[in-house]
Amino acid sequence: MLDDHTAAHPSVAPATLAVTAGRPPRTPGAPLNPPVVLTSTFVSAGVPGPGDPLYGRIDTEAWHPFEETLGRLEGSTHPALVFASGMAAIAAALSLVPPGGRLVMPRHAYQVSLGYARDLAERSGVEVQLVDIDRTEEVLAAVRGDAGGRAADLLWVESPTNPMLEVADLPALVAGAHDAGALVAVDNTFATPLVQRPFEHGADVVVHSVTKYLAGHSDVVLGAALADDDDLHARLHAYRTMHGGIAGPFEVWLALRGVRTLALRVERAQANAAELARRLADHPGVALVRHPSLPDDPGHARATAQMNGYGAILGVVPRGGVAAADAVVDAVRLWVPATSLGGVDSMLERRRRFATESPTVPEDLLRLSVGIEDVEDLWADLDQALTAAQRAEG
Ligand SMILES: *Cc1c(COP(=O)(O)O)cnc(C)c1O
DSSP: OOOOTTTTSTTOOHHHHHHHTTOOOOOTTSOSSOOOOOOSBOOOOSSOOTTOOOBTTTOOTTTHHHHHHHHHHTTOSSOOEEESSHHHHHHHHHTTSOTTOEEEEETTSOHHHHHHHHHHHHHHOOEEEEEOTTOHHHHHHHHHTTTSSOOOSEEEEESSOTTTOOOOOHHHHHHHHHHTTOEEEEEOTTTOTTTOOGGGGTOSEEEEETTTTTTOSSOOOOEEEEESSHHHHHHHHHHHHHHOOOOOHHHHHHHHHHHTTHHHHHHHHHHHHHHHHHHHHTOTTEEEEEOTTSTTSTTHHHHHHHOSSOOSEEEEEETTHHHHHHHHHHHOSSSEEOSOOSSSSOEEEEGGGSTTSOTTSOTTOEEEEOOSSOHHHHHHHHHHHHHHHHHHHO
């Protein structure tokens, strides 16, 4: 269970929790911030009790302030479990599918998560069915096994999806999956717990690439998995202990430092993204913009109902095909061409430059991760790059 250092203020807002959770006890002379704890080993004799500090792969206080903070932000009864990377946390969550079991997953999930699912299919006989996660009835038919199979063991959800920005109907999917006896895991990396809290919709497991918004400064690779249920939490913890994909103390310390400014960063990045989406929709060099903030975006109504904002990732298709999209990436000066997202720095890339990206993602789609720079500077750079790409084409 969580140590409740903010028990005196049980109902504070998430933006406050992001700043205050996980602090050391308030005693005169004590440091305000948790220290970096460097030890593999804790002094211990005799038969250890549950939770007694023993050994750094099993558990270490180096992780606790971050784990407590993320647990509280997601509204979980348990602290988060920090992992060496988002993929290590995702591997732990996918271990909840038994060998020979069934897994339903978004066609446009994070491509390495899809690769891991293919690996499970080959090595463990897991049957993987890919779906369009925004088509609720089709997803639930797949979960129930209406086409003749058995019900799924796990429904994997990303919302909004990477990089297509489809929005899943979280309450309907969770309710339908639970009726069919399936667990629901949500990759909440794109939204962050300030924008979307899957446990409030009944999800069983939440995972994060902490690398992205939570750490937020493009300087840490880290992951986390959370479960509200005691048994699921224990299974994820046991997986981490046995597979050993644990996080280093410095990375976790940096991630907590990042979380302290999460609310400000997300607020600014979302505002920038919505403004850029609005302007891009009217740009002569742009064929398509996907962002749930746009009133005519297919995900707008759902996002408005279940999210606290619309996130800061855009999908943009320039006019002129792949050559124009590549020309935009070449022409930007302030935006960084790079494959990550969720940092303070604005980044973009053409996703299909990777042979492993889903073939249903348009070849000419650019994914933009909008950062916290001045929006006029971001716009001026995009505008000149789009215009230059059109001139090159024309
Ligand atoms: C980056 C990312 C991951 C993988 O996380 P790593 O920290 O790179 O291992 C998983 N899901 C989503 C949505 C991501 O963006």
